[in-house]
Amino acid sequence: MLEVEGLSKSFGGLRAVADLGFSARAGQITSLIGPNGAGKSTAFNLVSGGIAPDRGRVRLSGADVTGWSPPRLQRLGLCRSFQITNLFFDLSVFENVRFAAQARAPRKRLFSRLASLGAPSQEAHALLDQFGLAHLGPAPAKSLSHGDQRRLEIAMCMAGSPQLLLLDEPTQGMSPTETELTKELILKLAAQGVTILLVEHDIELVMSVSNHIIVMQQGSKIAEGPPQQVRDDRRVQEAYLGVVADSESSDA
Numbered sequence: 001m002l003e004v005e006g007l008s009k010s011f012g013g014l015r016a017v018a019d020l021g022f023s024a025r026a027g028q029i030t031s032l033i034g035p036n037g038a039g040k041s042t043a044f045n046l047v048s049g050g051i052a053p054d055r056g057r058v059r060l061s062g063a064d065v066t067g068w069s070p071p072r073l074q075r076l077g078l079c080r081s082f083q084i085t086n087l088f089f090d091l092s093v094f095e096n097v098r099f100a101a102q103a104r105a106p107r108k109r110l111f112s113r114l115a116s117l118g119a120p121s122q123e124a125h126a127l128l129d130q131f132g133l134a135h136l137g138p139a140p141a142k143s144l145s146h147g148d149q150r151r152l153e154i155a156m157c158m159a160g161s162p163q164l165l166l167l168d169e170p171t172q173g174m175s176p177t178e179t180e181l182t183k184e185l186i187l188k189l190a191a192q193g194v195t196i197l198l199v200e201h202d203i204e205l206v207m208s209v210s211n212h213i214i215v216m217q218q219g220s221k222i223a224e225g226p227p228q229q230v231r232d233d234r235r236v237q238e239a240y241l242g243v244v245a246d247s248e249s250s251d252a
């Protein structure tokens with residue numbers, strides 16, 4: 001579904017992403033992990049069109065989409081979870097999702113007034129049901145908990161049925177209960193056939209949901225493989241899991 005080859009991006013003298021290559025297989029959950037500053041978000045933005053690479057290629061379903069804008073990538077079936085600030089905070093939860101559904105509706109619908117009014121509303125109801133947010137439909141988006149707002153962002157992303165969903169730290173700032181709900185949601189979307197690329201700091205979540213994990217350090221890939229293989233990798237333990245264990249023990 002997604003193939004990345006020789007991707008590089010420098011900011012001034014800093015090589016944020018250096019010769020990165022990986023792929024995400026259709027219908028699987030692929031995760032990008034690594035210590036702070038490893039280049040995960042930069043890689044994510046290079047793939048989702050937020051920034052253009054200095055070098056390298058991004059292919060989506062075989063098509064070269066390197067440097068494409070986010071709206072153009074969206075039309076090809078890629079969606080990244082919205083930043084929280086992209087919600088319309090004063091509008092209702094339902095209106096937020098309906099807007100997203102309308103914006104992503106196939107263009108021909110615009111010529112049928114009835115369809116353009118009816119279809120996005122139906123889609124919005126269905127999405128809110130699916131995401132367990134139906135009871136919050138009339139509430140203003142600003143009244144939602146942080147976890148519900150993040151799930152609302154994913155619901156809005158799913159309007160238009162993307163094939164590839166990119167999530168950058170979807171559980172950041174969430175309580176354990178909210179994290180668990182988000183984990184179930186990610187697994188449910190994957191079970192429906194959505195290909196997912198996940199950047200996430202919660203290592204236990206990554207280990208439990210991922211089919212394939214790519215580990216980055218200082219802009220480069222240092223390991224990849226299924227969860228158990230990555231967990232057992234000595235370089236990964238030193239570079240990343242060791243850091244987590246140290247910080248957890250120092251917190252305790």
Ligand SMILES: Nc1ncnc2c1ncn2[C@@H]1O[C@H](COP(=O)(O)OP(=O)(O)OP(=O)(O)O)[C@@H](O)[C@H]1O
Binds near residue numbers: 037038039
């Ligand atoms: N727009 C930018 N301008 C300059 N430097 C940047 C920019 N974006 C990222 N960087 C630098 O590039 C490196 C990689 O950053 P990036 O945000 O991709 O890391 P990350 O793996 O997502 O980290 P985190 O886990 O903290 O989110 C860091 O040293 C960061 O300071």
Ligand SMILES: [Mg+2]
Binds near residue numbers: 040041
């Ligand atoms: Mg980041």
